[in-house]
Amino acid sequence: MPAALAVSGLAKRYGRVQALRGVDLEVREGELVGLLGPNGAGKSTLVKIACGLVRPSAGAATVGGAPAGSRAALRQLGYLAELFRFPGWYSADEVLRLHQSLTGSTGGEAERTRLLELVALADARNRRVEAMSKGMQQRLGIAQALVGEPRLLLLDEPTSALDPVGRRTVRELLERLRGGGVSVLLNSHLLSEVELVCDRVAILLDGAVVAAGTPEELAQARGVEIETDEGRRVYEDARREDAPRIVEELVAAGRKIYGVSVRTSTLEEVYLDAVGGETS
């Protein structure tokens, strides 16, 4: 089975600006991949190429084996843009109905009800978009992206306007979708969110992938911390496999051991190491 999203040698140039420089990335079936990077790293450009909004200068992107932007590819994906708007005079129900019609979804009212419940907007079904908060509109955007049961979900900053409860709703939704076999490419600045839900992470800098892997693979050893009757001590150069030996030596030396922890870098530290403190 082809990957939900496969990107190889992807490059994009806007005039004199090189937004992407030969990016390779794959999102497999039922996988949730986080895309990280500072502003201007090329994250949104990559997502836009995947959904056919932007044409690549070089390289290729396929969705379920179909060229990105083709109707076969568009039939398989749902997309939430970073900056999007729905017509203010539409109600939540009408927005979903419009997108059902455009995708050819036969889900009807049952699908709309299910999606609005998924994003906790069931009570706002008939509320006009212009009367919704930004957070509600963002949740409606996620519901819209799910119309037609897409195989691949491309989410560009889907939680930027959400409060903590809204973020949790979206996080649980993403986990549920992954459980149902939906693949997700999540572009976000919220490292904690990405760390919590993503199977793999790719970090972009200046249009190139500078780090990629599972959060565990990316995490680097930061020593072993041992708490003894003399207090806490960090063995900076020690790794996980060194911990038993150090404990044995301390016990042999007559120390009492109260706790041992292997220190690894957080995703935030990995990110900061990778981007070198760049912000835009």
Next chain:
Amino acid sequence: MRGIGTIVRYGLEEALRRKVFVVVLLLTAGFLFLYWLGNHYAFRDLSGVQAPAGVDARDFAGSFVFGLAMFATLFLGVVLAIFLTIGAVSGDAERGLLQPLVVRPVGRSSLLVARLLGAAGVCVPYVLAVYFASMAITASEGHWWPDRIVVPGLELAGAVALVAALGLLGSVFLSSIANGIAIFMVFGAGLVAGLLGTIGHALGSHTLQRAAKIAAYVIPVEALYQDALGQITANTQGVTRFVLQLGPFGGAYIGGTAVRLWAAAYLAAVVALALFAFARRDL
């Protein structure tokens, strides 16, 4: 086809809910009332109308006031067409309205064609309605009918459809404001060319006439308007014909089938160019 129908309906709902129709209908009602008032007094005082020697006063008054109505009809239709299309691509993309629609499996070409059909679906019936309403007012107040009834109306409607297509094409490249200004300037340039042609005709200057004719073909909106004006007095001959050719807001010159074919080809080319450009436009 399903996608086209959905987007056409979306465009019409947009116009309806933004109260575009309400504003247009109110303004049109105002225009038609003033037009009725003008016709009422012009024909009531027909004996006081100073028509040039050898020219029938009723023909003169009828064709002039109806010519004015045709200009107003064209102008209102053009305004409507421009406002319905200026932001269809760049404007909607800047506001984030377009992207959620483009990523649906409808196809960019279907989307653009649907926006054109939606705009033309509003403008063409509107122009025809105002045209025939004006004609009915002139007929009832002045007992004057144009020599051609249907063709001039269709030509005005075609001119407005062409403006809608130009608006869509411009929206692929330009922001809403820049596009609106550009299309209005193109329309204005056509009118100026028509006036130059009228001056050239009055002075007997072939150079001016030729320049105006070339400009009218470059902007066929003007060529269609001139032909429509010419059609309303198509059977009039002699001095009356000459005077009426100098008609209000540009000359009335019969372009005939050639102009209509050229306008149709021009419309097709504009739509094709818009489709080509939109297919390559990064959003």
